[in-house]
Structure formats: C-alpha cells, structure tokens
Amino acid sequence: MWKRVIMSFFAMALLVFDGGVDVKAEARKTLSEIDKKLKLLNKPAIKSIKSEDGDIIDCVDIYKQPAFDHPALKNHTIQMRPNTIFASETSTTEHESSPAMLTQTWQKSGSCPKGTVAIRRVKRKELLNADSLEHFGRDGPRTSFAVNTTNDKSNFFGSFPAPEHSYANLYATENNYIGARGDINLWDPLVESYNEISSAQISLKSGFVENFESIEAGWMVYPNLFNADGQPRLFIRWTLDGYRRTGCINLNCAGFVQTSSVIALGSTFSNVSTLHGPQFQINIRIDHDPSTNHWWLHYYNEVVGYWPAEILCYLKEKAAIVAWGGDVYSKNVKPGHPSHTTAYMGSGEAASELFGRANFITNIRIIDYSLQLKYPDPAFFVVDEPNCYSALIYKAHPKSEPYFYFGGHPDNNCVYNKKYLMKRKMIS
Structure with missing residues (x-):
C-alpha cells in the first residue's frame, strides 16, 4: 500500500514539475x-527624449516610421x-480669445531634429496589460451607428450594436464633407478601471453597415x-471595417503617415481644465486634399500628418457624416x-452645468462642396444613455458662438434607463 502511495506521490510531483516547465516555456514565449512586437512598434531613434511625465519620445527618421510597414504604402512618397x-478662422469664444497652442509635456525636455518625427515609445508593461498582442492599440469604443452613403435618409442611420460603448455626439449628416474642425475642451475624467476609455473627439465617417470607415x-x-x-x-484612430479588424489608436499599426517633429501622438498636455478654474482646449482640424485624396490632421496650425488615400475606400473622396x-x-x-460603469464622460459634470464645469466643443465647423468654412446646418445631437450622460447646445445670445456641452457620470438613476433617446436641434 505504502509503495502505491509513494509511487502516486512521485507521479504527482512529476506532473507538477512538467506543468512548471510548461508554464515557464509559455512565459518565455x-x-x-x-x-x-516592441521592435515592430518602436523604430530605431536618432534621438530620444525623456519626459517628466515618464514618457520617452523617440525622434525617428521620417522614412522609417511605422506607416511604411503597411503593404499599400510600400512605394508611397511622403x-x-x-x-x-x-x-481657417481664429478660434474665438465669448469666454476667451485666440487661445495659444496648448503644448505637450515632453516639449519641455527637448525637441526632435528636422527630418524626424516625434513618436511616443511603447513600453513593455503596456503590452503586458493588453488583452492580446494582435489587438494592441485597437481596443476601445465602436460607433453605435453605421453609415450609408446613399441619399436615402430612412437608411442613413442603421442600428449597430455596441454594448460596451456610450456616447453623446453632435452630428452633421449631409453626405458631402471634405473638412471638419473644432476646439475641444480638455479634462482628465476619472475611469473605473485601467481598461476603460473616456475621450472627446472629432470623427469623419463613410461606408456601409458594419464596414464603415472612420478617422x-x-x-x-x-x-x-x-x-x-x-x-x-x-490621439488619433482609424478603421476600415467598423473597428473589427483594421486600424488602431495612434501609430500602433501601420497606416497614418506622420510628418511632424513637434507633436507626438499619445503624449500628455501641459495643462488641463479644472472646475471653476482655467479652461484649456485643443484645436483639431481634419481636411481632405482633393489633389491626393489624403486626409490631413492639424493640431492648431501644426500639420501632424495624414491618412493616405492608399488605405481608404469610402472616405477617399469625402465623408458622409461628421x-x-x-x-x-x-x-x-x-x-x-446595476453594474454600470461609473466612468466620467468629459469633466464628469452634466451638460447643463455649462462653461467652467461641463466639457464642451466650440468653433464647430465643416467644409462641404461649397468650399466654405461654416457651421453644420442642419445638425442634431444624440445621447444613447440620457440617464447616465447628457448633451446640450447652448448660445448665450442669438449671435454668439454655439457651444456643444456634453458629459456627466453615472449614478443610481443611470440603471433605470430603458430606452434609446434621440434629440434634435439646429445650431444655425
């Protein structure tokens, strides 16, 4: 009997040992x-800058940036x-005039030389936090709408389930946009866990059903x-198929061509807004170049780079929606x-709290085939969880600049939301 016990003990020990070897082998793999993956993402740097916020900015030869790993850009000319x-207009609001360009934290520690682009280095621990290496930098919200480029308004918005996504957006849907811009109020919203996202952005979309494109x-x-x-x-983000398999955030996949040595995607800002305190905003412009069909990103007047025509299809000539x-x-x-996230949208304050408390976007403009920079008209806003988050278009007086306010954070009332709500309002 004892012999059988001893043999069983050694057999179990061998299994544990073998399991340990397998675990170690898997860890090494x-x-x-x-x-x-790090070698693929982090290209060799001509110069590296250590920022006080803990980031490292690599100054990478412009011709050796991640974009050119994309097969469609093999013979691309920058x-x-x-x-x-x-x-372009000078950004002015009723609360402050001509805001200066909001700098990035890393810029205090150095600058990148001419002929390079400023790229934030991806760290090992960031890859370790990812759900998978394959989808690193692709995690995040998908739009709750699909876009149809036909003029049939009854089919323009199609239901596209996104159960892990909540938004408050202002939409322009006239199907002929070649530019969009706005000043986005900057906050540091609280999120409940590391894998949650809170963001504020301008997006342009076109396409069909689940295969819509977005930048x-x-x-x-x-x-x-x-x-x-x-x-x-x-940040920037793009997709060719509704965020299912293509595209990513920033330069975590090949596609976006960066041209700036001054601005680093994924970097922090020198200031953020505070309740009842100073308000800061960033100026974002995205314009189509009809001579090349590239879409260009501007941060204030700095040209950051472009989404090249070679990676686009439906968005190659125009956007259907902004x-x-x-x-x-x-x-x-x-x-x-009851387990709804408590993550903040924007400042975490409701849209009705207005300037100094609620997040806003102002100086909202589009460019259409008239080639004129103007307010989108018509436009409407959508809040899919109005008991959790909110939105509001506000004018202090009839001739003042419209502010699109949005935000909030879920409380006990949030769990009682049972239906989808659409609100419409003109901003002209």
Whole structure:
C-alpha cells in the first residue's frame, strides 16, 4: 500500500514539475513575442527624449516610421504639406480669445531634429496589460451607428450594436464633407478601471453597415494603453471595417503617415481644465486634399500628418457624416444594469452645468462642396444613455458662438434607463 502511495506521490510531483516547465516555456514565449512586437512598434531613434511625465519620445527618421510597414504604402512618397489648404478662422469664444497652442509635456525636455518625427515609445508593461498582442492599440469604443452613403435618409442611420460603448455626439449628416474642425475642451475624467476609455473627439465617417470607415482625433484617457495613468493624451484612430479588424489608436499599426517633429501622438498636455478654474482646449482640424485624396490632421496650425488615400475606400473622396462629442468605453456599459460603469464622460459634470464645469466643443465647423468654412446646418445631437450622460447646445445670445456641452457620470438613476433617446436641434 505504502509503495502505491509513494509511487502516486512521485507521479504527482512529476506532473507538477512538467506543468512548471510548461508554464515557464509559455512565459518565455510570451516575452519573446512581446519583444518582437516592441521592435515592430518602436523604430530605431536618432534621438530620444525623456519626459517628466515618464514618457520617452523617440525622434525617428521620417522614412522609417511605422506607416511604411503597411503593404499599400510600400512605394508611397511622403507629402510634407497638403496641396490644398482651406480657409481657417481664429478660434474665438465669448469666454476667451485666440487661445495659444496648448503644448505637450515632453516639449519641455527637448525637441526632435528636422527630418524626424516625434513618436511616443511603447513600453513593455503596456503590452503586458493588453488583452492580446494582435489587438494592441485597437481596443476601445465602436460607433453605435453605421453609415450609408446613399441619399436615402430612412437608411442613413442603421442600428449597430455596441454594448460596451456610450456616447453623446453632435452630428452633421449631409453626405458631402471634405473638412471638419473644432476646439475641444480638455479634462482628465476619472475611469473605473485601467481598461476603460473616456475621450472627446472629432470623427469623419463613410461606408456601409458594419464596414464603415472612420478617422478621428481628439484627447483620450486610457490607462491600459498609456503608462497606466489617467492623464488625457492626444490621439488619433482609424478603421476600415467598423473597428473589427483594421486600424488602431495612434501609430500602433501601420497606416497614418506622420510628418511632424513637434507633436507626438499619445503624449500628455501641459495643462488641463479644472472646475471653476482655467479652461484649456485643443484645436483639431481634419481636411481632405482633393489633389491626393489624403486626409490631413492639424493640431492648431501644426500639420501632424495624414491618412493616405492608399488605405481608404469610402472616405477617399469625402465623408458622409461628421461627429463631435464624448465617448465612454467599458465592459460595464450596461444600460439598465446595476453594474454600470461609473466612468466620467468629459469633466464628469452634466451638460447643463455649462462653461467652467461641463466639457464642451466650440468653433464647430465643416467644409462641404461649397468650399466654405461654416457651421453644420442642419445638425442634431444624440445621447444613447440620457440617464447616465447628457448633451446640450447652448448660445448665450442669438449671435454668439454655439457651444456643444456634453458629459456627466453615472449614478443610481443611470440603471433605470430603458430606452434609446434621440434629440434634435439646429445650431444655425
């Protein structure tokens, strides 16, 4: 009997030992894959800058940036500036005039030389936090609407389920947009967990059903992707198939061609807004260049780069829809459910709190085939969880600049939301 017990003990020990070897082998494999991914994402730097916020900015040869890993860009010729530059306005509001360009934290520690682009280095711990290496930088909200480029308004918006996404957006839907811009109020919203996102952005979309295309830019808080902190960071995102398999946030996949040595995507800002305190905003412009069909991103007057025509289809010549607003992504966005996330949208204050408390976007403009920079008219806003978040278009007086306010944070009333709500309002 004891012999059988001893043999059983050794058999169990062998199994445990073998299991340990398997675990270690799997760990080595994972670390090897992470190192391979890091090498793919972090291109060799001509110069590196250590920022006081913990980021490292690599100054990468403009011709060796991640964009050119995309097979469609193998023979792409870099364009440094758009051939067509549309009219621009000086950003002015009733609360402050001509705001200065909001700097990024890393810029205090150095600058990148001419011929390079400023790229935030991806850290190993950020890859370790990812759900998967394959989808690193692709996590996040999907739009709740599909876009149809036909003129049939009854089919323009199609239901597209996004159970982990909540938004408050202002929409322009006239199907012929070649530019959009706005000043986005900057906050540092609280999120419940590291894998949640709170963002504010401008997006342009076109396409059909689940295969719509989208390009967008603004600021986001996303601890899992950015250094495990809650600081807002400049971001871009794009997709060719409704965020299912293509595209990503910033330069975490090949596609967007950066031209700026001054602005680093994914970097923090030198200031953020505070309740009843100073208000800061970032100026975002996205314009189409009809001579090349590239879409150009401007941060204030700095040309950051472009989404090249080679990676686009429906968006190659125009956008069918433009959206301005806020998004919250969480696995606990569950309308009517007690476990709904408490993540803030914007400042966390309701839209009705207005300037100094609520998040806003102002100087909202589009460019259409008239080639005129103007307010979108008609336009409407949508809040899909009005018991959790809110939106409001506000004018202090008839001739003042419209402000699109949005935001809030869920409380006990949030779980009682049972229906989808659409609100419409002209802003002209």
